Amino acid sequence: MKYMTSSAGVPGITPWQDTWYKLSTNHIAVAGLLVLIILITGAVFAPLIVFHDPHEQYTDILLAPPFWHEDSKPGFILGTDDLGRDIFSRLVYGARYSLFLGFVIVCLSLLVGVAVGAIAGMKRGVIEAVILRMMDIMLAIPAILFAIVIVAILGASLFNAALAVSIVLLPHFVRITRAAVITEMSKDYVLASKLDGSKGWLLFFRVLLPNISAPLIVQSTLSFSNAILDIAALGFLGLGAQPPTPEWGALLSASREFIETAPWTVTLPGLAILITVLASNLLGDGLRDALDPRIDQS
Amino acid sequence: MSVQLSANNYRTPLLNVENLSVDFEQNGRNNSAAESVYLNVHAGETVAIVGESGSGKSATSLAIMGLIRKPGVLRSGKVKLNGVDLLALSSRQRRRYLGKDISMIFQEPTVSLNPSFTIAQQISEALKCHGKMTRAQRYSRALELIREVGITDPEKCLQSWPHQLSGGMNQRVMIAMAISCNPSLLIADEPTTALDVTVQAQILNLLHRLQQKNNMGMIFVTHDLSVVSSIAHNVVVMYAGQVVERCSVDDLFQCPRHPYTEALLKSLPAYHSNTNKRLSSIKGSPPGTVESMSGCRFYSRCNYAKNDCRQSTPDLLGEPDSNSRAVRCFRPLKALSTSNDRPV
Amino acid sequence: MSELLEARSISKAYQIKSGLLGTAVTSVLHDISFKLGSGQILAVVGESGSGKSTLARQVVMLEQPDSGEMFLEGIPYASCSDLHQRIRMIFQNPIASLNPRKRVYQLLEEPLINYKNLSRSERDDIIYQTLEQVGLDRDQSQLYPHMFSGGQRQRVAISRALVLQPRVIVADEAVSALDVSVQAQILNLMMDLRDELGTSWFFITHDISVVNVIADRVMVLYAGRVMETGSVKQVLETPAHPYTQKLLRSVPVAGNTRALINGDLSTAGDVITSASSCVYWNKCPLADSRCVESVPPMINLDNRLVACFKAG
Numbered sequence: 001m002k003y004m005t006s007s008a009g010v011p012g013i014t015p016w017q018d019t020w021y022k023l024s025t026n027h028i029a030v031a032g033l034l035v036l037i038i039l040i041t042g043a044v045f046a047p048l049i050v051f052h053d054p055h056e057q058y059t060d061i062l063l064a065p066p067f068w069h070e071d072s073k074p075g076f077i078l079g080t081d082d083l084g085r086d087i088f089s090r091l092v093y094g095a096r097y098s099l100f101l102g103f104v105i106v107c108l109s110l111l112v113g114v115a116v117g118a119i120a121g122m123k124r125g126v127i128e129a130v131i132l133r134m135m136d137i138m139l140a141i142p143a144i145l146f147a148i149v150i151v152a153i154l155g156a157s158l159f160n161a162a163l164a165v166s167i168v169l170l171p172h173f174v175r176i177t178r179a180a181v182i183t184e185m186s187k188d189y190v191l192a193s194k195l196d197g198s199k200g201w202l203l204f205f206r207v208l209l210p211n212i213s214a215p216l217i218v219q220s221t222l223s224f225s226n227a228i229l230d231i232a233a234l235g236f237l238g239l240g241a242q243p244p245t246p247e248w249g250a251l252l253s254a255s256r257e258f259i260e261t262a263p264w265t266v267t268l269p270g271l272a273i274l275i276t277v278l279a280s281n282l283l284g285d286g287l288r289d290a291l292d293p294r295i296d297q298s
Numbered sequence: 299m300s301v302q303l304s305a306n307n308y309r310t311p312l313l314n315v316e317n318l319s320v321d322f323e324q325n326g327r328n329n330s331a332a333e334s335v336y337l338n339v340h341a342g343e344t345v346a347i348v349g350e351s352g353s354g355k356s357a358t359s360l361a362i363m364g365l366i367r368k369p370g371v372l373r374s375g376k377v378k379l380n381g382v383d384l385l386a387l388s389s390r391q392r393r394r395y396l397g398k399d400i401s402m403i404f405q406e407p408t409v410s411l412n413p414s415f416t417i418a419q420q421i422s423e424a425l426k427c428h429g430k431m432t433r434a435q436r437y438s439r440a441l442e443l444i445r446e447v448g449i450t451d452p453e454k455c456l457q458s459w460p461h462q463l464s465g466g467m468n469q470r471v472m473i474a475m476a477i478s479c480n481p482s483l484l485i486a487d488e489p490t491t492a493l494d495v496t497v498q499a500q501i502l503n504l505l506h507r508l509q510q511k512n513n514m515g516m517i518f519v520t521h522d523l524s525v526v527s528s529i530a531h532n533v534v535v536m537y538a539g540q541v542v543e544r545c546s547v548d549d550l551f552q553c554p555r556h557p558y559t560e561a562l563l564k565s566l567p568a569y570h571s572n573t574n575k576r577l578s579s580i581k582g583s584p585p586g587t588v589e590s591m592s593g594c595r596f597y598s599r600c601n602y603a604k605n606d607c608r609q610s611t612p613d614l615l616g617e618p619d620s621n622s623r624a625v626r627c628f629r630p631l632k633a634l635s636t637s638n639d640r641p642v
Numbered sequence: 643m644s645e646l647l648e649a650r651s652i653s654k655a656y657q658i659k660s661g662l663l664g665t666a667v668t669s670v671l672h673d674i675s676f677k678l679g680s681g682q683i684l685a686v687v688g689e690s691g692s693g694k695s696t697l698a699r700q701v702v703m704l705e706q707p708d709s710g711e712m713f714l715e716g717i718p719y720a721s722c723s724d725l726h727q728r729i730r731m732i733f734q735n736p737i738a739s740l741n742p743r744k745r746v747y748q749l750l751e752e753p754l755i756n757y758k759n760l761s762r763s764e765r766d767d768i769i770y771q772t773l774e775q776v777g778l779d780r781d782q783s784q785l786y787p788h789m790f791s792g793g794q795r796q797r798v799a800i801s802r803a804l805v806l807q808p809r810v811i812v813a814d815e816a817v818s819a820l821d822v823s824v825q826a827q828i829l830n831l832m833m834d835l836r837d838e839l840g841t842s843w844f845f846i847t848h849d850i851s852v853v854n855v856i857a858d859r860v861m862v863l864y865a866g867r868v869m870e871t872g873s874v875k876q877v878l879e880t881p882a883h884p885y886t887q888k889l890l891r892s893v894p895v896a897g898n899t900r901a902l903i904n905g906d907l908s909t910a911g912d913v914i915t916s917a918s919s920c921v922y923w924n925k926c927p928l929a930d931s932r933c934v935e936s937v938p939p940m941i942n943l944d945n946r947l948v949a950c951f952k953a954g
Contacts, residue, residue, distance in 0.1 A: 014786060015743055188739035192802070195702060195731055197756030206752070210743035350821035351792070465690075494689035494848065499892035521821065524851070524896040551897035565826035566896050568851035576833065577855060579826035583791035 022290035029286020035279035043095035051075055052086035054093040054246045059084050063262040081255055081265050090246035091272050097247040098228050098276065101162050105227040106220050108166040113173020114216065118204050120174065121181025128178070135171040143168045143226075144233055151239045158247070161240035165230040169223045176219050180212035214291035221284030225277040232273050248273050311338040312515040313362070313400075313483050318375030320357045320366055329587050331357035331370065333539045336614070339483065339515040344506075346518045346530035346547070348562075352584050354539040359485050359519045361385075363402055364392050379483065397424070401476040405488040407468035411460040417444075417471050418456035424475040443474040448504055466497035470504070477508055483515045490525060502529050523566055527551060535559050538585050538595040541614055544624040555623065555630040557600045594627070602629060645713075646842055647678040647729075647810050652700055652710035654693075670696045671707070671866045678810065678859075681836055683843040685853040685874070687889070688863035691913070694846045697863070698814045701844055702731045714809070727757050730803035734815035736795035740787040746773075746798055747783040750805050757806060768805060775839075776801040776831060793824030800831065804841075812844040817852060829856050850893050854878055862886050865913045865921040872946025882943055882953040884926045920950070928952045 013021070023029055042049055052058075052075075064073040064080040066087075072079065078088040120128040138146065150164035184190055185208075193207045228248075234240035235249025243254060248269045255265035315337035321328050332354035339345045349355040357370065364384055366372050377384045379399055384392055404410045412420060421440040425431060431439070437456075444452040447470040460468055469489060476484060486505065490498040506529060509516050518529055526533055526547065533550045535543040535558065543556040554560040564578040582599045585591060593608040594600070600607065606628060616624025654671040670693045678684045688694040699705045700712065703725055712719040719725060733739035740749060750769045754760060760768070770780045776797040787795055796816065803811050813832070817825045833856060835841045845857060853860050853874060861871040862883065870883040881887045914924050923933040932951055940947045 015788075188733045188735065189741045191704065192731070192733065192739045192799075193741065193752060195704070195726055196753035196802075197726060198752060202756075207741060211741065350823065495850070496689065496888060496892040499894070502894070522894075523822065524894040527896050527898060528894040562823060563896065565823045566851070567826070567829065567849075567855040568893075568896050575855070576830050577826035579830055580823035581827075583793050583824055584821070586791070 019287075019290045023286055026286040026289060028282050029290075032279040032282030032286065035275060036283060039095055039276060039279070040099060042092055043099050046092045046096060050086070050089035050092050052089045054085060054089040055244055056086075057084045058086075063258065063265070065262070066264050066268075078268055079262070079264055081251075082258060082262075087265065087268055090251060091248070091268060094246040094248045094251060094269065094272065095276075097158070097241060097245065098231065098273070101158070101231050102224045102227040105162050105166040105169065105231070106224050108163075109169040109173055109223060109227075110216065110220055112166075113170050114177045114209075116170075117174040117177025118181055118208075121178040121185065122204065131174065132178070135174050138168075138171045144230065147230055147234060148237070148239060151234060156239045156242070158241045158245065161231060161234040164234070165227050168230065169226060172219055172223065173216070176215050177212065180215055181208055184208050184211050218284055218288040218291060221280050221287060225280040225284070228273065228276055228280075312341045312343075312380065313337070313339040313517075314376070314378040315358075315362060316376040316378070318358060318361055318377065319373035320354070320361050321371045321373050322357075323369040323371065327587075328371075330354075330539050332361065332536075335375070335534075335536075335541055337517075337534060337541075339517060341482065341515050342509065342513045343532065344509065344516040344518055344530045346520060346526040346533045347536060348520060348523060348526055348533055349536035350521060350584050352538070352586065353536040355519045355521075355536050356487060357539075358536070359402070359487050359517060362517070363396065363400060363485060364389070365402075397481070398479045399481055400483045400485065401479070401481040402485040402487065403469070403472045403476050403489045405491050407472045407492075408460060408465060410472055411468055413460055415459075416456065417458055417460070417463075421456070421471070421475055421478065424478045439478070440474075443478055444471070446477075446508070447471070447474045448500070464497075466493055466501065469493060469497075469501055473501075473504065473508070477512070477514075480512055481514065483517070484509070485517045485519070487519045488521070489518075491520070491522070498525070505529065523562065524568060535562075538591075540595060540626060541624075542596065542626045544614070544616070546623075549623060553631075555625040556596075556627050557602050557631065558596045560631055561599075561601070602631075604629075645677040646680045646682075646715060647701070647844070648713040648716075649674060649676050649701070650711050650713070651675050652697075652707040652712065654696055654700060654705070654707050669866060671700070674710070674863075674866075674868055676861055676868070676871065678842055678844060680809070680842055681840045682859065683832070683836060683845055683857045685857035685860045686844065686846045686863060687848065687850060687853060687860060689848060689889075691865070692863040693866035694863050695814055696866075698731065698812050698844070698846055701810075702726070702729050702812050724757075727753075727806045728808050729810045729812065730806060730808040731812040731814065732796070732799045732803050732816045735819050736792065736799045737787065739799055740795060740802075742787055745784050745786055746778075746801075749787075749798065749802055750783070753802070753806050772801045772805045775804060775835070791824075792820055793827055796820060796824075796828050797831065800828075800835075804835070804839075807839075808841065810842045810844060812846070814846045815848065816845075818847065818849065825852075832856060850878070850890065862889070867921055868940070868947070868949060869922070870946065870948045870950075872943075876944070876946050882946070882948040883922075883950045884928050884952070885922050888925075 058080060061073050061076065061080050062084045063082055064076050065071050066079045067077045076086050076088070078091065081087055081090070116131055120131040147161070147164040147168050150167055151160050154160040154163065190203070190207060193203060198207055231240055231247070232249030232252065235247045236253040238253060241247030241250040243250060251269040252266060255262070259266045315335060318332060318335040319330070320332040322331050323329070335354075335358050337345065337358075347355045347358060357366070360366055360370075361372055361375065362377050364377075372385065375385060379395060382395070384395060418437065418440055421443060422436045425436050425439055440456055441452050444455055449455045449467065449470055455463070455467065455471070463471070489505070490501050493501060502525065505516065508514065518526070520526060530547045533545060533547050534541055535550075535556065537558050543554065543559045545555070550559065551563065554563055561578070561580045565580060567577060580599050585595060593610060594603070594612055597603050597607045612626050612628050614624050614626040652671055652674045653669065655667050655669045657665045657667055659665055674697065676684065686694050686697065700707050703712075703719055714722050714725060714728060722728070747769060750772065751765060754765050754768060769783065773780060773783060778794065778797055778801065787798065790798060817828050820828060829852065832843060836843060847853060857874050859872065860874050860877045862869045862877065862885065864885050869885045870877055870881065877886060878890065881890055913921060918937065919935065920926070920929070920933040920938050923929040926933065938949050938951045940949050941953055943953060
C-alpha cells in the first residue's frame with residue numbers, strides 16, 4: 001500500500017540485517033538453511049562422524065540392511081552395499097563430493113556468468129546481441145544432453161563433469177546479470193555515480209554489484225541444487241565420478257541392480273540427493289522473498 | 299436509493315466517520331497510521347484531508363472505502379454512509395455500496411487503469427452496477443460520460459488504450475468511471491499530484507462542476523494547501539496519524555489555530571511575496587513511528603511548546619460536528635502571529 | 643560581463659521506434675540559449691514533456707547536444723576537462739539517486755576518490771565539513787540512505803554535489819518530492835549555499851510558487867522551446883507570452899479560496915510541433931494565421947526575451 005512502502009526497511013538496520021530479519025521469520029527457509037548447515041558440517045567433519053572407511057570392504061557382511069530392519073548388523077546403521085562397504089560412511093563422504101562440487105560449479109558459473117552478463121548489460125549493441133544469441137543456443141539444448149556432449153568431448157572424469165555442468169548453468173547467470181544491470185543502469189543513483197566519475201569495471205563492482213547481488217544470490221542457491229542434481233545424473237550415467245568414488249549419483253548407479261533385493265542401497269543415496277536439493281531450493285525461495293523489495297512483507 | 303437519501307435534511311451528514319483507527323504491522327511491531335479520526339461530509343460539500351507523508355491521510359481514505367489490507371489493520375471505527383455502517387457489513391454486502399454509492403479516484407491514473415483493455419471496455423465494466431443494459435446502451439452511456447468529463451473527441455478516446463492517452467486524459471477517464479453510477483460520495487486521493495499545473499486546474503474545475511451538478515459529497519486527500527484553497531469547503535489537517543485541526547477553508551488560511559497549521563502555511567513558498575527571502579520552515583521532520591510517543595506529537599517541532607505539551611496529549615477540542623472548529627492544542631493560537639506576511 | 647554558464651542555441655532530437663521497422667525523430671530541445679551568472683539561480687519552468695530534464699542532461703554533459711554549444715566560464719564544454727567536477731547535479735527523488743547499499747561517507751567519498759588525489763585524512767576533512775554545511779552531523783556519515791527522513795536524504799544528495807566545490811549545481815525537480823515543511827528547509831539551504839559559497843543553481847521545477855522565492859531569473863519552456871525568459875519579477879508579475887500567462891493562471895494560490903473553480907475548462911490537445919509555426923498556436927487564444935505560418939522570433943522586451951508575435 002502506498003503509505004507503507006515509503007521506506008524499504010526499518011530505520012537503524014543495514015540492508016543485510018533487514019534481509020536476515022526477513023529470512024529468519026520464514027521458518028521453512030530457516031529449516032532449509034539448518035539442513036544445509038548440518039550437511040556441510042557432516043561433510044567437513046566426516047572422519048569424526050563415521051565408524052568405517054568408505055572404501056573398506058567387509059566381505060562377510062554384504063548387503064546388510066539398515067538399523068530398523070531386524071537383520072541389521074550393529075555398527076552399520078544404514079547397512080552395507082554389495083561389496084560390504086558401509087553405506088552411511090559412503091553417504092557422508094559422498095556429501096563432500098556433492099556439496100563441494102556444487103559449490104565449485106556455482107562459483108565458476110557465477111564468476112564467468114556475471115562477467116559476461118555485465119559486459120552485455122553495460123556495453124549493449126553488437127556485443128550484447130552476440131552474447132545473448134550464444135546463450136539462447138545453449139539454452140535451446142536440454143541441459144543434461146548438453147552436459148553429456150561436453151563430457152563426451154572432454155572425456156569422462158569428475159573434473160570434466162563439473163566443468164560441463166558449470167557451462168550448462170552459465171546462461172542463467174548471464175541473463176540474470178544482464179537484465180539486472182540494464183535495470184539498475186537506468187536508475188538515478190547510477191547516473192549520479194557516473195557524474196561522480198565512476199565508470200567501467202569500477203562502476204560495476206563498486207556501484208552495481210551490491211545492488212544486483214540479490215537475484216544473483218537467489219540464482220546461486222537454486223543453481224547449487226541443479227549442480228548437485230546434474231553431477232549426480234552424470235555420475236549415474238557413468239560420465240562423472242568413477243568407482244570407487246562414493247559420489248551420490250555413482251552410488252545410485254552402482255547399486256541399481258539391487259533395487260529389488262536391497263532397495264535401501266538405491267533409496268538412501270536418492271534420499272540424500274533429494275534432501276540436499278530440497279533444502280537448498282527452500283533456502284533459495286526464502287532468500288528470494290527476503291531480498292526482493294517487491295514482495296516486501298512490511 | 300443514494301440520491302433520495304442524500305437529498306435529505308442538509309444537517310444530516312452524508313458520511314459520518316467515528317473514532318476510525320488504523321494500525322499497520324511492520325516487522326512484528328504495531329504502528330498507528332491513523333488514530334481516532336472523526337469526520338463528517340455533507341452532500342455537495344468537499345472536505346479536504348491535508349497532511350504530509352505519513353500523516354495518515356491515505357490510511358484514513360482507504361479505511362473509509364474498507365480497503366485496508368495487510369499489513370494494515372483496522373483497529374476501530376464506524377463509517378456511516380446515510381446511516382449504514384459500512385465497516386460492520388460483510389465484504390460482499392459492502393461491495394454493493396462501493397463503486398455505486400462511494401467511489402474513489404487515485405493519484406496515478408495510468409496505473410489505476412488496466413493496460414490491456416480499451417477505455418470503452420473499462421467504462422462498460424464500471425457500468426454493470428446499473429443492472430442489465432444492452433451493449434448499445436452501455437456504449438452510448440460511456441460516450442455521454444466521456445463527454446461529461448470534457449474530452450473533446452469521445453469516440454476516439456473510447457477506442458484508445460490507456461497508454462495512448464496522457465495522464466490528464468486518463469484521470470478524466472478515471473473520473474468518468476467513478477461517477478458512472480452517480481455516487482453520493484467521491485473520495486479523491488491526491489488526484490492531481492501527478493499532473494501538470496494546467497491540467498490540474500482543469501481537473502479541479504471538472505471535479506467541482508460534477509460535484510455541483512450531482513450534489514455529491516467529496517473527500518479530497520492532498521498534501522497541497524494551495525489546491526485545498528481552490529476546491530475545499532472544510533479542511534481536516536492531519537499530523538502523525540492524528541487530526542490536529544478541523545475548520546472551514548477560510549478559517550484555515552485566515553486564522554489557523556494549531557501551531558502546525560500555522561507553520562505549514564508559513565512554509566508555503568507562495569506565502570512569501572518577496573523574492574529571495576528565507577522561508578520560515580518547520581524544524582526537524584515528521585516522526586516516523588508514533589508508538590512510543592507521549593504528549594503532543596508536534597511537540598519537538600513546535601515553536602510554542604511548553605513543558606505540559608510533552609507530558610500529556612492534548613485532545614481534539616471543539617464540537618464533534620465538522621462545521622465547527624476543532625483544534626488539538628493546549629494553547630490554540632488566536633490569530634496569525636505575524637500580520638505583515640499575509641498570503642498573496 | 644562574462645557569464646558562468648552559457649548555452650548557445652542547443653538542439654537535441656531522439657530517434658524513437660515507431661511501428662515495426664520505422665524510426666521517427668522527435669525534437670526534444672530546439673534552439674535553446676540561456677546564460678547563468680555567478681551566484682545566480684536560474685529557474686527553468688515547464689510541464690512534463692517540455693524537455694526540461696533533457697536540457698539538464700545536456701548541461702551536465704551526460705549527453706551531447708545535436709547542435710549548439712555550451713560554455714563554462716567562456717570555455718567550450720569540449721575543452722573543459724574538469725567539467726563534471728565543476729557542474730554537479732542533484733535529482734528529484736533522493737531515495738532513487740542515493741545508492742541504497744552505501745553509507746553516506748562512501749557516497750561522498752566516491753567523487754573525491756575518482757577526481758581528486760587526496761589522503762584519507764584530507765578526504766575526512768572535506769566530507770565532514772561538507773556535511774556540516776548542509777546541516778548534517780558527522781555521526782550520520784555512517785548511516786545508510788534509508789535511515790534518513792526525506793528532507794535529510796535530499797541534504798545528503800546536496801552534500802554529495804557540494805563535496806567537489808562546484809561552480810554550478812543542476813537541481814532537477816530537487817524539492818518536488820518533499821513535504822511542504824521540509825521543502826522550505828531545503829530551499830533555504832540552497833539560498834544559503836548561494837550566498838555563502840557563491841554556488842550558482844540551474845533549478846528545474848514545475849512549481850512556479852517555488853520560483854518566486856528562490857530564483858533570480860526564470861526561463862519558461864514549452865515543447866522544447868523557450869517561450870519567455872527574464873528576471874523573476876518581470877516574468878511572474880507581467881508575463882508577456884500567452885503560455886506563461888496561462889501557466890500562471892493555472893497555479894492555485896493558497897488563501898485565495900475557491901478562485902480556481904472559475905477558470906476555463908478547455909481540454910488539452912496534443913502539442914503540434916512543426917518547423918514552420920509557433921508550437922503553441924493550437925492552444926493559444928491570440929493565435930492568428932501568422933502564428934501558423936511562421937515561427938515567432940525572440941523579441942527583446944525590456945531585457946526579457948519573448949517568443950511571440952503578439953508580445954510587446
